[in-house]
Amino acid sequence: MAKWHGTKFEGIRYREHASRIFGIRKDRYYAIRYRVNGQRIEEPIGWESQNDARDASGRRIPMEEVARATLARLKEGHRAGHGPKSLAASREEAERVERQQEAENVTLHDYFHNDYLPAAKQDPDKKPKTWGRELSLFNNWIDPLLGHVKIQEIAITQWDFLVSAMVDGGLSPRSRQYACMVLRVTLEHAFRRKLVKDMPPRAKLIGATMKAGSNRRTRVVTNEELQAILEELARRDMHAYRITVFCALTCCRFGEAAKLEWIDVDLEAGRAIFRKTKNDDDRAIPLSGTLVDLLREIGPGEGLVFKNTKGQHYRQTPEAFRKAVAALGLNEGRNRLDRLVFHSLRHTGATKLGQKIPLRNLMDLGGWKTPSMALRYQHTEDQEKRAALAVLENMTQAEPAKVVDLFGKG
Numbered sequence: 001m002a003k004w005h006g007t008k009f010e011g012i013r014y015r016e017h018a019s020r021i022f023g024i025r026k027d028r029y030y031a032i033r034y035r036v037n038g039q040r041i042e043e044p045i046g047w048e049s050q051n052d053a054r055d056a057s058g059r060r061i062p063m064e065e066v067a068r069a070t071l072a073r074l075k076e077g078h079r080a081g082h083g084p085k086s087l088a089a090s091r092e093e094a095e096r097v098e099r100q101q102e103a104e105n106v107t108l109h110d111y112f113h114n115d116y117l118p119a120a121k122q123d124p125d126k127k128p129k130t131w132g133r134e135l136s137l138f139n140n141w142i143d144p145l146l147g148h149v150k151i152q153e154i155a156i157t158q159w160d161f162l163v164s165a166m167v168d169g170g171l172s173p174r175s176r177q178y179a180c181m182v183l184r185v186t187l188e189h190a191f192r193r194k195l196v197k198d199m200p201p202r203a204k205l206i207g208a209t210m211k212a213g214s215n216r217r218t219r220v221v222t223n224e225e226l227q228a229i230l231e232e233l234a235r236r237d238m239h240a241y242r243i244t245v246f247c248a249l250t251c252c253r254f255g256e257a258a259k260l261e262w263i264d265v266d267l268e269a270g271r272a273i274f275r276k277t278k279n280d281d282d283r284a285i286p287l288s289g290t291l292v293d294l295l296r297e298i299g300p301g302e303g304l305v306f307k308n309t310k311g312q313h314y315r316q317t318p319e320a321f322r323k324a325v326a327a328l329g330l331n332e333g334r335n336r337l338d339r340l341v342f343h344s345l346r347h348t349g350a351t352k353l354g355q356k357i358p359l360r361n362l363m364d365l366g367g368w369k370t371p372s373m374a375l376r377y378q379h380t381e382d383q384e385k386r387a388a389l390a391v392l393e394n395m396t397q398a399e400p401a402k403v404v405d406l407f408g409k410g
Contacts, residue, residue: 002015002016002017002018002029003015004031007064009064009067009068009071011032011033011034011071012030012031012032012033012064012067012068012071013030013031013033014028014029014030014031014063014064015028015029016028016029017029017047020049022047022048022049027047027048027049028047028048028063029044029046029047029048030044030045030046030048030063030064030066030067031043031044031045031067032045032067032070032071032074034071034074034075045063045066045067045070046063047063048062048063051063051066053066104150104152105150106150106151106152106195107147107148107149107150107151108142108143108146108147108148108149108150108151108154108183108186109143109147109148111151111186111190111195112138112142112143112147112186115189115190115193116185116186116189116190117131117134117135119189120134133178134182134185137175137178137179137182138179138182138183138186140315141162141165141166141169141171141179141315141316142162142179142182142183144315144316145161145162145165145316146158146161146162146183151187151190151195151196152195152196152197154183154187154196154200156201159180159183159200159201162179162180162183163176163180164322164341165316165317166179166316167341167343168254168316168317168321168322168341168342168343169254169255169316169317169342169343170253170254170255170317170342170343170346172278183200184200187199187200188200219334219337219338219339219340219341219344219347219348220344220347220348220351221248221340221344221345221348221395223394223395223396225328225330225340226248226345226348226395226396227395227396228328228330229244229321229324229325229328229330230244230245230396232324232327232328233318233320233321233324236320236323236324237309237318237320239306239307239308239309239318240308240318240319240320240321242294242298242306243257243258243306243314243318244318244321244342244345245291245294245396246291246294246306247342247345247346248345248348248349248392248395248396249288249290249291249389249392249393249395249396250272250285250287250291250349250389250392251345251346251349251350251353251365251366251389251392252274252285252346252366253277253278253346254314254317254342254343254346255278256274256277256278256283257305257306258304258306258313258314258315259274259275259304259313260272260274260304260305260306261275261303261304261305262299262300262301262302262303262304262305265287265295265299265300265305267287267292267295267296267300270286270287270288270289270292270386271284271285271286271287272284272285272287273285285365285389286386286389287386288386288389288390288392288393290393290396317341317342318342321342322341322342325340325341346366348395349366349392350366352391352392352395353365353366353388353389353391353392356388356391365388365389
């Protein structure tokens with residue numbers, strides 16, 4: 001090992017490289033030595049040839065001066081009781097600041113795909129099925145709603161927006177809880193890396209718990225409310241208007257309507273088939289005359305029946321629906337479970353149909369699981385179903401009767 005040489009500055013020494021030349025002399029490796037609480041600490045400064053420190057004019061600062069300034073800064077930190085106490089602490093602080101600066105511009109989308117997901121895939125306690133489910137929920141729900149938001153800006157407002165959108169979309173309580181868990185573990189990962197300041201909120205605070213009955217909606221949409229919403233949607237967004245009418249008059253889940261394809265619609269027979277529904281079944285429903293006319297106005301065509309204003313697949317309920325409800329003030333003064341959301345259309349349909357038809361027929365029409373699994377396989381004739389669904393058509397008529405152009409151009 002090369003011999004250490006002292007300098008004119010106390011606590012600074014160097015050793016020379018055996019062969020490497022820097023300028024007209026051998027390259028020098030500098031180190032500093034100092035005491036903390038009686039313990040001697042030695043830390044490297046580095047090779048003179050690798051020194052890139054420069055002053056304001058751009059002149060290279062000699063490595064010996066760099067070492068002297070570094071030692072003086074550390075000594076002052078110990079004396080005053082603030083600032084870094086060692087080069088290791090200094091480097092750690094510099095890295096923390098750098099990470100913090102990077103985080104200021106990192107979006108949730110980028111962090112999930114570039115940082116969290118690779119770590120999840122390498123986690124021996126996570127099976128591919130688990131992180132695959134997390135990826136699916138992120139891509140289908142979290143990313144479209146919050147992916148563009150910087151991770152440092154995600155607060156309770158963004159959480160509330162996500163939960164409300166999932167409720168609007170008819171996502172089951174269990175799936176909503178799982179989606180919130182995905183966002184939570186992503187932000188916890190960022191918190192452990194000191195990229196966000198606070199831990200994400202608990203499920204109870206954002207309404208994503210699974211207590212019995214805690215997620216049951218109570219709001220039934222009145223005829224007048226639905227009529228007002230449809231009028232507002234016809235003015236704002238005809239694409240949103242049409243899928244809203246369809247969901248209101250079939251009692252289907254939003255996801256079922258969003259995935260419906262023309263190949264599964266028979267306008268002559270007045271029939272549509274929902275493929276691979278929430279219960280992993282195919283479900284056929286009859287279409288009323290009003291809905292047949294609505295679908296004829298749209299198509300027939302190819303691919304998806306209902307598309308958003310960009311001609312793309314609906315990944316969540318129309319924003320125009322939420323804006324229409326807000327503009328009409330239909331949720332003012334209502335508590336969380338009594339707010340009118342898109343899923344209220346299905347809840348309302350079930351309530352009205354439940355007053356008119358046997359439970360067996362209701363389960364068959366709406367695709368709900370029954371207390372007895374056998375009820376899922378009991379079917380009724382289309383004629384009887386069509387008569388039952390005709391009850392819902394009155395929902396589009398306020399009293400006294402009020403005409404709405406269901407098939408306006410848009």
